Amino acid sequence: MGRRRRAEQERAGAAGALPDAIAALSRTLPAGPSPETFRRAKFDRPEAAPPLWRMLFLALSPLPGDCAPAPRAPPAPPALGKPRPPRAPPTASPAPAGSRAPQPWPCPLAAGASGSCGPAPEAQVRLVKRALRSQGYPRRALAQLPEDGARGSRELLLALAWLLARGPLLERLLGRTRVRLGDEVALCQGEAPASPGPPAACGGADGPVDIRHLQWLMGKLRLQWRNLMTSQQEQCALLGKIHSYTRGCHSDRSLGHLSVAETEMLRDPEGGRQLLRRLESENARLEAALAWRRRELVFWQWMDTVLGACPLEAAQPPFLPRIPESGADQLEMVAQQLQALHEELQGAVEPRRAAWEARVGGSGSEWSALQRATQEAVGQELAALRRAWEEGGAPAQPHGPCRLVKSDARASGGPGLRAAEVIGALRSREACLEAVLRQLQSQCRQELAQLAAALPGLIWILPPGH
Amino acid sequence: CCPRAARAGESRALGGGAGAGVAGRAVGRAAARRGAAGELSRRCAPPRLVAELRDALDACAERQRRLERSLRACRRLLRPWYADPETTRAGRPGRRPLAALLFPCRLRAGAAGVPGGSLGLAASLLALPRLSCLRREAAELPAAEPTPAPETQEEAPSPACTPSPQDLKELELLTQTLEKAVRVRKSVSKAAERHKALSLKSGSTAASAPSRVSGQAGRRASETKPLRCIHQTGVPAEGLPECRLLSAGDRTCKGKGARATKPGPGLRDQLPLAAPPAPEVFTLKEKGVLLKLPTAYRKAASQNSRLWTQLSSTQTSDSVDAATNAKTQFLQKMKMASGWPGSGLSAAEVEAEVGLLWKACSLLRQRMEEELLADCADWVQEYHCLLTLEGLQAITGQCLHRLQELRAEMVGQQLGPWPEERCPRASGSCEGRTDPTWSSQLLLYSSTAELQTLAALRLRVAMLEQQIHLEKVLMAELLPLVSTPEAQGPPPLALCRAVHSLLCEGGERFLTILRDEPAS
Numbered sequence: 002m003g004r005r006r007r008a009e010q011e012r013a014g015a016a017g018a019l020p021d022a023i024a025a026l027s028r029t030l031p032a033g034p035s036p037e038t039f040r041r042a043k044f045d046r047p048e049a050a051p052p053l054w055r056m057l058f059l060a061l062s063p064l065p066g067d068c069a070p071a072p073r074a075p076p077a078p079p080a081l082g083k084p085r086p087p088r089a090p091p092t093a094s095p096a097p098a099g100s101r102a103p104q105p106w107p108c109p110l111a112a113g114a115s116g117s118c119g120p121a122p123e124a125q126v127r128l129v130k131r132a133l134r135s136q137g138y139p140r141r142a143l144a145q146l147p148e149d150g151a152r153g154s155r156e157l158l159l160a161l162a163w164l165l166a167r168g169p170l171l172e173r174l175l176g177r178t179r180v181r182l183g184d185e186v187a188l189c190q191g192e193a194p195a196s197p198g199p200p201a202a203c204g205g206a207d208g209p210v211d212i213r214h215l216q217w218l219m220g221k222l223r224l225q226w227r228n229l230m231t232s233q234q235e236q237c238a239l240l241g242k243i244h245s246y247t248r249g250c251h252s253d254r255s256l257g258h259l260s261v262a263e264t265e266m267l268r269d270p271e272g273g274r275q276l277l278r279r280l281e282s283e284n285a286r287l288e289a290a291l292a293w294r295r296r297e298l299v300f301w302q303w304m305d306t307v308l309g310a311c312p313l314e315a316a317q318p319p320f321l322p323r324i325p326e327s328g329a330d331q332l333e334m335v336a337q338q339l340q341a342l343h344e345e346l347q348g349a350v351e352p353r354r355a356a357w358e359a360r361v362g363g364s365g366s367e368w369s370a371l372q373r374a375t376q377e378a379v380g381q382e383l384a385a386l387r388r389a390w391e392e393g394g395a396p397a398q399p400h401g402p403c404r405l406v407k408s409d410a411r412a413s414g415g416p417g418l419r420a421a422e423v424i425g426a427l428r429s430r431e432a433c434l435e436a437v438l439r440q441l442q443s444q445c446r447q448e449l450a451q452l453a454a455a456l457p458g459l460i461w462i463l464p465p466g467h
Numbered sequence: 468c469c470p471r472a473a474r475a476g477e478s479r480a481l482g483g484g485a486g487a488g489v490a491g492r493a494v495g496r497a498a499a500r501r502g503a504a505g506e507l508s509r510r511c512a513p514p515r516l517v518a519e520l521r522d523a524l525d526a527c528a529e530r531q532r533r534l535e536r537s538l539r540a541c542r543r544l545l546r547p548w549y550a551d552p553e554t555t556r557a558g559r560p561g562r563r564p565l566a567a568l569l570f571p572c573r574l575r576a577g578a579a580g581v582p583g584g585s586l587g588l589a590a591s592l593l594a595l596p597r598l599s600c601l602r603r604e605a606a607e608l609p610a611a612e613p614t615p616a617p618e619t620q621e622e623a624p625s626p627a628c629t630p631s632p633q634d635l636k637e638l639e640l641l642t643q644t645l646e647k648a649v650r651v652r653k654s655v656s657k658a659a660e661r662h663k664a665l666s667l668k669s670g671s672t673a674a675s676a677p678s679r680v681s682g683q684a685g686r687r688a689s690e691t692k693p694l695r696c697i698h699q700t701g702v703p704a705e706g707l708p709e710c711r712l713l714s715a716g717d718r719t720c721k722g723k724g725a726r727a728t729k730p731g732p733g734l735r736d737q738l739p740l741a742a743p744p745a746p747e748v749f750t751l752k753e754k755g756v757l758l759k760l761p762t763a764y765r766k767a768a769s770q771n772s773r774l775w776t777q778l779s780s781t782q783t784s785d786s787v788d789a790a791t792n793a794k795t796q797f798l799q800k801m802k803m804a805s806g807w808p809g810s811g812l813s814a815a816e817v818e819a820e821v822g823l824l825w826k827a828c829s830l831l832r833q834r835m836e837e838e839l840l841a842d843c844a845d846w847v848q849e850y851h852c853l854l855t856l857e858g859l860q861a862i863t864g865q866c867l868h869r870l871q872e873l874r875a876e877m878v879g880q881q882l883g884p885w886p887e888e889r890c891p892r893a894s895g896s897c898e899g900r901t902d903p904t905w906s907s908q909l910l911l912y913s914s915t916a917e918l919q920t921l922a923a924l925r926l927r928v929a930m931l932e933q934q935i936h937l938e939k940v941l942m943a944e945l946l947p948l949v950s951t952p953e954a955q956g957p958p959p960l961a962l963c964r965a966v967h968s969l970l971c972e973g974g975e976r977f978l979t980i981l982r983d984e985p986a987s
Contacts (some may be wrong), residue, residue: 232531236541241918251760284771346859427928438934443971445970459983
């Protein structure tokens with residue numbers, strides 16, 4: 002009797018834990034669907050599909066740019082690196098009050114969409130499918146869902162669970178919309194503006210373009226960079242001033258001075274209140290994320306049942322995701338480069354090997370020890386070289402935004418990076434990149450020189466400096 | 468072709484970005500005028516390049532926009548702020564008091580921290596900035612430490628919202644304090660050789676201020692004027708009407724409509740000793756050190772950082788391990804339920820591998836060049852060199868092999884029912900790798916120059932990365948244009964020149980092609 006009651010109690014406890022877990026999950030996710038939606042999705046109810054599509058769309062779309070800025074009275078806190086996107090207009094989704102739904106996909110896709118909800122449902126569906134495919138989502142059923150977003154809630158639930166299982170999705174999402182309180186410098190490489198917005202129409206709609214247009218664009222790009230540099234210098238000067246004027250004001254001793262966001266908050270109380278609200282809502286989401294972590298085991302057990310409830314997919318011929326065209330091009334380029342390198346190496350090795358063999362005919366015993374030592378040394382060097390690219394460069398390199406703090410030259414105690422070190426690292430990276438660029442350019446020069454040789458009767462005068 | 472070559476020389480002389488672009492266009496226009504010759508130059512470039520360049524331009528513009536927003540905010544903070552004191556007079560519960568507007572919640576200098584619209588607080592408010600100004604400017608002369616400091620600090624402002632006789636007394640005390648401070652300051656500034664300019668200004672203003680202070684019946688003005696005079700904001704403290712005009716003008720300029728609900732004149736009459744009706748001028752430079760963050764914010768911020776550290780800490784406990792196992796099992800089941808063959812790679816993974824191979828290629832090449840340039844003094848070194856080159860060759864072969872595998876995977880696929888469009892570059896390489904809690908990392912800098920160097924280097928690195936990417940794309944698209952044997956003969960020279968400049972000089976310089984006329 003006691004055992005049964007204990008078992009019942011356990012079941013009851015477990016039953017209580019699941020709603021808690023789902024509730025925590027829904028509080029953490031941006032535009033998180035209600036727990037009821039989750040339950041309906043298990044049974045593949047159609048009404049659960051739209052909120053799930055929307056949630057996945059927000060989770061999978063890249064960090065939105067500021068295409069359609071919605072300038073509200075309080076400005077966004079400035080940053081040297083990545084700032085927050087401007088506050089989005091209120092959406093229809095049941096987001097917790099004060100949390101910002103990131104500005105949806107910029108203008109081109111928003112054409113024809115309902116104003117406040119961002120892009121049309123079809124566009125959302127397409128993006129979700131694309132993003133999941135590119136990450137390697139294994140199930141075909143998702144691809145077969147209709148584009149009006151009316152069905153497929155169970156499949157979407159599985160997709161969400163798949164994303165959650167693969168990586169730190171919640172942490173990443175929270176980090177994306179994190180409230181930046183300090184003046185930040187993003188030290189990471191390959192920063193966000195690399196691919197802003199939807200892919201440019203590379204369908205060649207305008208037909209072939211004059212090469213002079215390309216030259217003009219390059220010139221314009223160079224000018225823009227120069228403007229950027231000067232603006233950046235000015236901003237650094239202003240930041241330095243603000244930091245030194247607010248010395249000693251911060252409650253946190255390790256920071257010592259206020260940041261622009263904090264000073265702005267003091268200047269503009271309305272903006273300060275908004276910042277506070279956002280901070281508090283982020284705290285709520287963080288707490289929900291921690292609660293989720295404590296209880297997620299129950300969720301995974303439940304997801305197993307959901308997966309079990311799905312009809313088994315018929316054994317189909319294996320399909321692999323189609324690599325987008327740009328990937329194929331990159332592949333070809335690398336292949337060409339590597340091939341060229343291989344041939345050059347071959348050209349360098351063969352004569353040397355021949356010369357060596359000629360010089361050291363037989364293997365004298367006094368050489369063999371030396372040879373072995375050299376082989377080992379070379380092996381180690383090459384292994385180090387391999388590691389250099391396989392591990393993605395210097396692992397100690399900090400990346401991600403860091404908060405700027407002005408402090409007098411202190412001893413190396415205390416946390417935080419020193420600007421001098423970062424400058425050193427950046428300089429070496431700069432040198433490395435310059436070397437790569439020069440090498441690429443010299444390759445081009447050689448190829449074009451070959452071409453020039455093929456055209457008789459012309460004199461090619463290279464510009465000075467080479 | 469010679470005229471064009473001469474123009475190319477010209478364009479080289481112009482140099483620079485604008486020069487090249489403009490010259491290019493000038494050449495083009497000239498070419499257009501020349502009709503037949505123009506056709507040769509107008510060889511078409513693939514539109515994909517335009518798209519890439521436009522992407523690069525957009526990225527740059529995006530950075531610029533962000534920077535400008537940032538700059539605007541910084542500039543605004545460094546200008547004098549204006550706070551509207553009347554919104555706080557009545558001490559309504561929903562409103563922030565004057566003190567909170569300027570110096571939220573509490574003043575640092577230890578003045579009684581009652582956030583109320585009380586006059587006393589305002590009085591000590593006014594006194595304190597004086598002290599800090601004095602302190603800062605008379606740093607070299609310790610004798611100038613103003614004695615009124617302890618007096619005003621001990622002044623406990625009454626919590627009442629409406630002025631009381633006590634407030635009047637305080638105000639009188641404050642006025643005396645200010646007079647004294649002004650006198651001290653006058654002597655300080657006269658004594659300081661280095662602060663000549665300062666002394667000129669303050670001497671004149673100090674001279675006028677005490678007379679005004681003593682002669683004023685209306686306290687209202689007396690508070691405003693010395694304060695305004697000694698503020699070196701360059702606002703001439705002439706007549707009260709002017710002050711008020713200025714303030715009214717500023718207020719309208721500021722346009723803080725939401726807050727500017729002025730209480731009616733009746734309220735004003737009730738508070739004859741209200742703090743100066745003119746809005747307080749606050750400059751970060753002078754009073755920045757007095758700022759203090761509100762308590763609510765501090766609590767929220769510390770909780771925020773605490774939660775983030777908790778979230779990012781990777782504790783290994785039983786529950787965490789169990790959850791990880793459950794996740795792995797779930798992923799396995801998903802794979803099996805969909806009939807997935809096994810080790811298919813997603814597009815993102817292929818892209819990542821290709822990126823690594825690019826890196827490998829450049830590193831290998833760099834190493835090869837080092838070895839080829841090195842002089843081998845003796846046989847040992849020669850052997851070393853030989854082995855290294857052979858090793859590099861082997862590694863390159865392995866990379867090529869890996870590429871073949873990747874290519875085979877791409878080629879031997881079925882087109883699934885997936886949508887065909889190009890996927891936006893998956894969530895940025897940085898996002899994927901970045902630990903979100905890096906934001907709590909501090910970066911300490913010691914001087915503005917250092918910060919500027921840091922920022923400039925960062926931009927330069929970003930620019931170089933973009934240039935390298937563009938270079939690769941350009942190479943892939945433009946080299947075939949000029950290398951492939953054309954049915955119509957050799958490629959037009961203008962095209963060759965343009966391609967050379969774009970690829971080898973980054974579009975900055977042009978080479979010159981001269982036709983070598985046979986001497987006959």
